[in-house]
Every structure is written in structure tokens, then in C-alpha cells.
Amino acid sequence: MAKRRRLPEEMGIFGVLVLVALVMSLLSPEFMTLGNVQVLMLNGTVVAFLALGQTFVLLTGGIDLSVGSNIALTGMLAAISMQMGASWWLAGIVAVVVGLLVGLFNGSIIHFVKLPPFIVTFSTYGISAAIPQIVTGAKSVTVADPMFAIFGRGSLYGVPIPVIMLAIAAAIFIVILTQTPTGVHIYAVGGNADASRLAGVNIGRQILTVYAISGVCAGIGGVITTSRLMVGYPTAGSGNEQFYSIASAVVGGVSLFGGVGTILGALLGAILIATVSNGMNVVGVDSFWQPLVIGVIILLGVSLDAMRRRITLAEGIRKLFSTSAPPPPASAAEVPPPIESPGVVPSDSTR
Secondary structure: OOOOOOOOOEEEEEEHHHHHHHHHHOOOOHHHHHHHHHHHHHHHHHHHOOOOOOOHHHHOOOOOOOHHHHHHHHHHHHHHHHOOOOHHHHHHHHHHHHHHHHHHHHHHHHHOOOOOOHHHHHHHHHHHHHHHHHHHHOOOOOOOOOOHHHHHHHHHHEEHHHHHHHHHHHHHHHHHHHHHHHHHHHHHHHHHHHHHHHOOOOHHHHHHHHHHHHHHHHHHHHHHHHHOOEEOOOOOOOHHHHHHHHHHHHHOOOOOOOOOOHHHHHHHHHHHHHHHHHHHHHHHOOOHHHHHHHHHHHHHHHHHHHHHHHHHHHHHHHHHHHHHHOOOOOOOOOOOOOOOOOOOOOOHHHO
């Protein structure tokens, strides 16, 4: 009997993405032009980077609310570094390292102090948002080195550098989650932390790893944002980036309850969010409608995820009871007659 092939889980979100792109193309011929596609890709790279980092955190059952303000912090520090004489590539490294440190700080407090991820990352959100404004007096900082524009405005054979960076990061993350013990442990922690601990998984290491990755992705987002504008803004990332990053991961199939999701799904979710946002701009829909639409998408995604979990749980309970229930007693007709041992004479009571 031939083994039935299952379609990849990402086919659903891919189908929705194609449908949305077709609808937007019908509503506005400008949507599928080369210039608009490039704008769509560039605008979506920062959210996509945040969504990739958010995926790692969500897989462990956590959440990172500090990624938006981390963009402002890392981008401003990159601009200040160049203003102080650092080279453009060193400023980029500084931004990524600062993002890494913010992620490690989040992971350390969550694991060692045992505080909820929501509280810790929300607090870090406020801290990271305040530092750039305190340091600069809430003023923007112009990027001194024009070479820094490579990160956000450069291209290679017509492909924007941010898109190339995103593709490389996504490939690396897919390998980490699917081909390494670290990926297996991350899924295990999100699926059942207590069972993972009993199995010998270092829970603290995985928590630090996922929040560090989220911080690095936010740092890269800060570099791209500052590079595109060539100005470090203390309020960068305070818009919908953080909101959209969570939406992208959830819509792409990453469970808010942990243990379920893929990098490819989150990437497709980010592309879908960017397509919806860009399409509404091209069609001429007012900007204040966009959060409403994205909010509905998140609600639908979380609802479907919760329904899927309930169905899986119900099936598991049904299978558990069906396999553990004792077999029904045999009827009298099915009971075989007693077998007498050869050479044994029956007693008087049985004659």
C-alpha cells in the first residue's frame, strides 16, 4: 500500500498569500509593478527579521515585546558610533551586539528570576525606548558615513541587500531548528518544559538562546532602518513593527502556546502582512484601517491555533482511553472447554 503524502503545513498560508496578491492586483494595476514589489520587499524585511526572532521565542512559549524599541536603541547607537569616529561596518556590529545583549538580559531575567516573559520584555521595551531619547535629548542623529547606506539601500544584481540578508538568516535558522539538537530542544521546551527538564534538556540555555536570537534580529532591523533613512531616530520602531512581527509569526502557523511552528511559515506570514499593508496603501485605504485588518488576521490565526490544539487534545484523549480500556469479557459460547491433563483420573466429586 502506497504511503499517503501530506502537504506541507505552509501550503495554507501560501495559498492565502497568492489569493491576497491576486485581489490586490485586480484592485490596482500598480500593485504588481517592479517598483512597488521592490518597495514591498524593502518595507517587509524589518518586520520579517523581527518575525524570525519572535518565532524562536514563541516556540518556547514566551513572547518578546521589546523588539520595537530595540530597533530604536540599536539604530541610534550605530549612528552615535559613526558620529564618534567608528567605521560604518563597526557601527553595524555595535548595533547587533547591543541587540544581542538586550536579548540575553531578557532571557536571564526570565529564567533566573522566574518572571513572566510578558512582564520582563514589556519592561525592557520601556527601558530601550527611553535610553535613546535620554542620550540624545529626543533628537535625531545624522549618519556620518555614507557607506552605511549599503545595509538598507544597496543591491546585488538588482536584489536589495536587506532581502539577501533576510534570505541568509532564514536559511541559517531553518538549519538550526531542523538539523541541530538545539532546534529539537527548543521545540521540546515549548511542548512540555517539565518533561524536557526530566529528559536532561538545559532549559536555561534554550531560553537564553531564543531571546538572544530575537535580540540579534532586532539589532539587524535597527541597522536596516537607520541605513535606509541615514538618520538615527530615537522613536524608530515605535509604530506597528512589534505588532506586525507577532502577527506574522502567528499567521504563519507559530503557536502562541509553544512547540509548534516553522521559520518558513513565519517568513510567509511576514510577506502576507507586508502584502496586505502595501496593497492597502496602493489601493488608497486610509492608514488607520490597517491595524484593524491586521488585528482581525491575528484573531483568526490565534483562534484557528486554539481550535487545532483542542482537536488534537480530544483525539489524544480518545486514543488513550481506546487503547487503555480492558477488553470486554468473552461470552459463554466463546469460552473453550477445560483441557484435562493426560493420565489424571478424575476424582469422585467430578464423576
